[in-house]
Amino acid sequence: PLAGAARGAGRGAGAPHVPASPPPPRQRRASAGGAQPRAAAAGSAEPGELIGRALDFKSEGAQCYKDKKFREAIGKYHRALLELKALLLLLSQEPAGQRPPAAAAAAGLSEEQRQAVEAIEVDCYNSLAACLLQAELVNYERVKEYCLKVLQKEGENFKALYRSGVAFYHLGDFNKALYYLKEARSRQPTDTNVIRYIQLTEMKLSRCSQREKEAL
Structure with a gap:
């Protein structure tokens, strides 16, 4: 629901x-x-x-x-x-x-x-x-906290995996975001929201990697 x-x-x-x-x-x-x-x-x-x-x-x-x-x-x-x-x-x-x-x-x-x-x-x-997640200004730190509590009890809970990925994405931790989003995708491979966030996260990681190369 x-x-x-x-x-x-x-x-x-x-x-x-x-x-x-x-x-x-x-x-x-x-x-x-x-x-x-x-x-x-x-x-x-x-x-x-x-x-x-x-x-x-x-x-x-x-x-x-x-x-x-x-x-x-x-x-x-x-x-x-x-x-x-x-x-x-x-x-x-x-x-x-x-x-x-x-x-x-x-x-x-x-x-x-x-x-x-x-x-x-x-x-x-x-x-x-x-x-x-319905708030005008989302407290992603709190979203992450609640989702991780769920995952402590149900490590394969799709909603908690997906929302953890969303929270980590908006908190700027793209590696963790990608981990949780891929875990969510392994449960529901065709979910378009998960796929979209994975694409967004991979784009962010690619840009970060490019910046690091340019800084060298």
């Missing part, structure tokens, strides 16, 4: 990216901060309840994205991730011997719950990157 954002990023490769409509007014920061009481009260919540709330926020974020309310969507996805942080906090406080917090947290979840948590994280970070 978020492939349109990646395609939007691809269309803006040759010129400054301009969204279809101006971004909505800045979402009140209380939307993210307001989740803190929930996190603080995590001790009284069950893991299933926290996972359910995270799923609800993720679904609300997806609807905001469909409605082109990108800033609101970002707030919802962050709320979903805060619920998962509250879950890890809850489980890490349970008696678990000398195990580190992450191991204690994993031990406190069923296999189905662990898979649900990972899927929510991947979807939220992918969706956050998609939302950021």
Whole structure:
């Protein structure tokens, strides 16, 4: 459902990216901060309840994205991730011997719950990157950060590979951009946006190489 954002990023490769409509007014920061009481009260919540709330926020974020309310969507996805942080906090406080917090947290979840948590994280970070790519001034550093978080869990995730390449391209790291874009192309060889960015990146690398030769 978020492939349109990646395609939007691809269309803006040759010129400054301009969204279809101006971004909505800045979402009140209380939307993210307001989740803190929930996190603080995590001790009284069950893991299933926290996972359910995270799923609800993720679904609300997806609807905001469909409605082109990108800033609101970002707030919802962050709320979903805060619920998962509250879950890890809850489980890490349970008696678990000398195990580190992450191991204690994993031990406190069923296999189905662990898979649900990972899927929510991947979807939220992918969706956050998609939302950021719709901004008038894109924070490519943050896009890169979110995409790499996805790739830590799903190394073959096409959207994260493609958007990582886009982010590195706009950050001026053309070698890394080419690596991620080629990885994306190996998953979807006919994707025109990936092909276009590979061409743009190779042109940049060729120019850089030519300048280096001229400087010698």
